[in-house]
Each structure stands twice: as C-alpha cells, then as structure tokens.
Amino acid sequence: MSLLVVGSVAFDAVRTPRGSVDRMLGGSATYFAVAASYFTQVQLVGVVGDDFGEEHHAVLKERGVGTEGLERVPGKTFFWSGEYNADMNERTTHDTQLNVFADFHPKLPPRYRRLPYLFLGNIDPELQSLVQEQMEKPDIIGMDTMNFWIEGKREALGRTLRKIHVLVINDSEARQLSGEYNLLKAARAIRALGPETVVIKRGDNGATLFRDGEIFSTPALPLEEVHDPTGAGDSFAGGFMGYLATHRAEARDGHGLRRAVIYGSVMGSYAVEAFGLERLRRLTRKEIDARFQEFKNLVHID
Amino acid sequence: MSLLVVGSVAFDAVRTPRGSVDRMLGGSATYFAVAASYFTQVQLVGVVGDDFGEEHHAVLKERGVGTEGLERVPGKTFFWSGEYNADMNERTTHDTQLNVFADFHPKLPPRYRRLPYLFLGNIDPELQSLVQEQMEKPDIIGMDTMNFWIEGKREALGRTLRKIHVLVINDSEARQLSGEYNLLKAARAIRALGPETVVIKRGDNGATLFRDGEIFSTPALPLEEVHDPTGAGDSFAGGFMGYLATHRAEARDGHGLRRAVIYGSVMGSYAVEAFGLERLRRLTRKEIDARFQEFKNLVHID
Numbered sequence: 374m375s376l377l378v379v380g381s382v383a384f385d386a387v388r389t390p391r392g393s394v395d396r397m398l399g400g401s402a403t404y405f406a407v408a409a410s411y412f413t414q415v416q417l418v419g420v421v422g423d424d425f426g427e428e429h430h431a432v433l434k435e436r437g438v439g440t441e442g443l444e445r446v447p448g449k450t451f452f453w454s455g456e457y458n459a460d461m462n463e464r465t466t467h468d469t470q471l472n473v474f475a476d477f478h479p480k481l482p483p484r485y486r487r488l489p490y491l492f493l494g495n496i497d498p499e500l501q502s503l504v505q506e507q508m509e510k511p512d513i514i515g516m517d518t519m520n521f522w523i524e525g526k527r528e529a530l531g532r533t534l535r536k537i538h539v540l541v542i543n544d545s546e547a548r549q550l551s552g553e554y555n556l557l558k559a560a561r562a563i564r565a566l567g568p569e570t571v572v573i574k575r576g577d578n579g580a581t582l583f584r585d586g587e588i589f590s591t592p593a594l595p596l597e598e599v600h601d602p603t604g605a606g607d608s609f610a611g612g613f614m615g616y617l618a619t620h621r622a623e624a625r626d627g628h629g630l631r632r633a634v635i636y637g638s639v640m641g642s643y644a645v646e647a648f649g650l651e652r653l654r655r656l657t658r659k660e661i662d663a664r665f666q667e668f669k670n671l672v673h674i675d
Numbered sequence: 676m677s678l679l680v681v682g683s684v685a686f687d688a689v690r691t692p693r694g695s696v697d698r699m700l701g702g703s704a705t706y707f708a709v710a711a712s713y714f715t716q717v718q719l720v721g722v723v724g725d726d727f728g729e730e731h732h733a734v735l736k737e738r739g740v741g742t743e744g745l746e747r748v749p750g751k752t753f754f755w756s757g758e759y760n761a762d763m764n765e766r767t768t769h770d771t772q773l774n775v776f777a778d779f780h781p782k783l784p785p786r787y788r789r790l791p792y793l794f795l796g797n798i799d800p801e802l803q804s805l806v807q808e809q810m811e812k813p814d815i816i817g818m819d820t821m822n823f824w825i826e827g828k829r830e831a832l833g834r835t836l837r838k839i840h841v842l843v844i845n846d847s848e849a850r851q852l853s854g855e856y857n858l859l860k861a862a863r864a865i866r867a868l869g870p871e872t873v874v875i876k877r878g879d880n881g882a883t884l885f886r887d888g889e890i891f892s893t894p895a896l897p898l899e900e901v902h903d904p905t906g907a908g909d910s911f912a913g914g915f916m917g918y919l920a921t922h923r924a925e926a927r928d929g930h931g932l933r934r935a936v937i938y939g940s941v942m943g944s945y946a947v948e949a950f951g952l953e954r955l956r957r958l959t960r961k962e963i964d965a966r967f968q969e970f971k972n973l974v975h976i977d
Contacts, residue, residue, distance in 0.1 A: 579881070596857075671892050674937060
C-alpha cells in the first residue's frame, strides 16, 4: 500500500570522527523514503532547487520512490552543515540555508490524496496541517517534529498533533514537548495531546514505544563502526512506517507495532554504517531480515 | 552456594530532584550484599567505624548477610556526599571522607577462603589482588572498578583483571579503561585484559553483556518514579552474581548469563525507587520474579 512522505530534501555537509563529506544528498524525506522503499511503494512530496541534478533524482528513482510531488523551483536546495563528536547522539549545526525550502507549500498531486499512509516529516507544523487537510482519510498518520517547532510554533503543533496516530520523536524532543524529564510521563503527556502511539528514539540507546497500557523497548544493535548518524532517525521512521504500510492488519495492534519498531531500528542501524545514503540505498531485503533476526537474538532470553 | 563480597560500607548524604537524605547506610558492598541476598547466602568483608550502630548492622542481618568479616575499628565510617540532577546517569560528588576505609586491609575469615563465588567491589585494585590471593579457587570472580583506579592504579588493575571472570562496569568506565569510545571495541579490548565476560551498565539505558561471539542487551525498565540512583549499579552486580551463584550449571553459558543480566537489572530498577536501601531491603522473591517477567514482556516480539 502506498505511503506518502512530506518533508525536506536537502544537501548536507557533515563531519564526524570517521570523516567528512562536503555535499551529499540528504533531508528527512529522502532518508525516510529510501528506508521505507524496501517495504512499500513510497511517494515523496518536497521541494528542490535547480542544483538538484539527475544523479540525485536517480537515488530516489532507483528505489522506486514516486517523485511526482517533488517540486523543482529556481534557486538552491535546502542546505545543512553540521558536525558530530564521539558521542554521536549530539550534533552541532554550523549552517542552515533554507533556500527554496523557505517558500515550500506542499501541494499534493490529486491521486496522492487517497493514499492510506502518511508521514509528516519534520517541517513547520502549519505545513503539516496543510497536508493533513488535503488528505481524505489516511489509515495511519505518523509524524516527526523538532525543538525549533516545539519552541516557536507550539499552538500550530498542537493542532497537528490532535490529528495524527503516531508521533516518532527523539528523547530530548519528547522531554521538551511534554515538560517531563521522565520518559514514561513524557509519553503519557504527549499521548494526551492526540497521538495514540508515541515512539521515542534514543539514538544508540535504542527506542521505546508507548501506547495504551503497553510499553515496548529495544536496545540499539552494538555496531562495529558508526560513520555518520545523519538521517538515522528519519531512516528509523521510514522502516517503522514502511513496515506498517505493508501489514495493515497488524498496524494497530501491539505485535505489529513492536515489529515495526524493530524494522525501524534495523534501517537506522544500516543508515549510520556509511556517510549519507550510501549504505541505505544499497540494501537487500535479505540483509534487512537478517538484521531483524540479530535484534531478536540480541534480547533473547530462554 | 555462598557468595563473598569485598567492598565499601559507607554512610551517604544524597540529594536528587526527588529529595535529600543527610545520612543513610550505603556503600558498594552493602548494596551488593542486600541485592544478592535474595538469591543466595552472602558474606560481606569490609570495615566500619564506631559510628556504625546496631540499627545499621540489622540491615545486613535481616537479609541474612554474614558479617564475620565486617571489621569494626575506632574512627568514623567511610562517608560520601553527592548530588544528582534530572539526568540521573550523572552525579556530582561533594565530599568523600575515607575515614577508617583509608587503612582497610581485607582479611578473610579462614572459612571464607573456599567460597565458590567472589565479587571484588570497587576498591583499590591492590586490595582486590590481596583478596584474590587469599581465596583458594573460586568458580566465578566478578569485579567492579572506577575512574579513580583506572587513572591512578592501572598497573595494579591490570594484574587484578587477569584473574577474574566477569567485569561489571559502567559505560564511561569501559571507555576509559579501553581507550575506545565504541562499546563493542571497548568490550573486546577489556576482554583481552583478562575477563571472559564484560557487562557494561548504562544506567537508564540498560545493560549489555559481551563474551566470545555473543552480545546480549537489555533496555532498562521505564519507571514511573526514580528517587535515588545511588547504589543502582552495585545492586545490579548483586542481582547478577546472586543469580549465577544459585545456578552453577548455567553460570558459564550464555543463557544463564543473560538471565543474570536481567536479574541484575531487576535489582537495579528496584534500588532506584526509594532513597538508599529502603526499597531494596523490603522486597519479596515474588516481586523480583514479577519484574523479571516485566523485563521479558518489555522486549517481547512475536
């Protein structure tokens, strides 16, 4: 079943203890779409400038991602530059140039409006609402947000949150949004704002899912080499939503959601093994399932 | 089977966001012994001053902990004062008064020398070696250490590490000891120093066990209230070693060690629910097994 993602497509400059890249394809919608493409048909709505070349388009096309909704306008594509130190859960932003993204107003191609699965990537909550209004009645709406919108657009964010099913955010955002340090209390407070399910990503400390009367937690897989954590959270969301989109019957029950968290973790773990999309775009379904099994073995108790 | 622990018995002054206590019984050996006492007979070797009263002794006695090796000498008991902020994985030490602990030279009562299970609490590695030399041939020797000894007594620490089976330390100590930030590499480097098994405690991010060709990880149980993390790591070690001491046949295989990590996590999770030993000393085996099941449910995937 087709999954629609609306979010940023960007160029990133990234430095980590394992190296640096001056300019590579990135953006939350890009990572999400590539990760989700291993599970389901994905349609991407976003905007790029005229520096977005055929080679960049090819990354999406080779994964079968629909780009009918990827607007191309005069100007430069969104650019982000940042750096990670040894603790890759923390990053420093050096530069953010919104460029063509500053005037982004998502317009859905008419045939996208009936898609059953929607993910609202980390963009202005007013734009997220705009997308919600254009959709007929998706089965599942997932969403991400960040500190910038939590601080500056809380009211708009509140309106968006009321009409989604799953919020996928990281631990510091969950704390900021709820005003609660304790994650159990933070998740409860966030669920009271709308989403029946909250998934809290904790970087290399794993992820935890909260819903009515149920908590599920997975550690991260200890990895030999972490090259670049950029996009890990978006890849997690892509694996999570991608799995749900192909398991409609399970998508609202605990077992399906648990498996979706593991598939999200699998995609996040692959994403960090190389810079940018290099590892993520060259996966096989066999590798994905093998790592799913590694996650099961990691926590297995007789 | 009897488990011997050598380590500190102390009074602690602790402040956390949930309250403060000016003086309460603590110390690594105390937390360890109380936690392990729910699984096996524990003998404690340590030293206290003449401010250690009958009411403190009673905490150990009520849990059946043997105190034949708890020396009482003139002077004051080891005192530690510290504070935790919202992120209870980090603490600030305000005061450390070694007092009678400064001249501690562990002497094992003769009948302790043949005990099959030994835990070397976080004390000077030269004293840890002294204890190892007095023991005949324990089946399993577990050990803890800390930044202070890693910095100041690395050579002595190296000698102690060569003759133990399991090192139980936290993530920052594992990084410092190994010089590796990546925990997979850190554990491998530490295992090359002696211990066949390394258990890395990660506070409210769970714990991970590394041994030959095997990794096991558990998230922490999300808790409604964390009052005081003091002694959580020692309680973890107590649950871990206590379980192994009563499951001799499993103690060297992966399944037994995995269960031991969960029992360690169970004891750590109870320890933080109240200040000092208040929750830990009043547990039932039924509560312990119920929480073991909660840990299993937390990570369960169909």
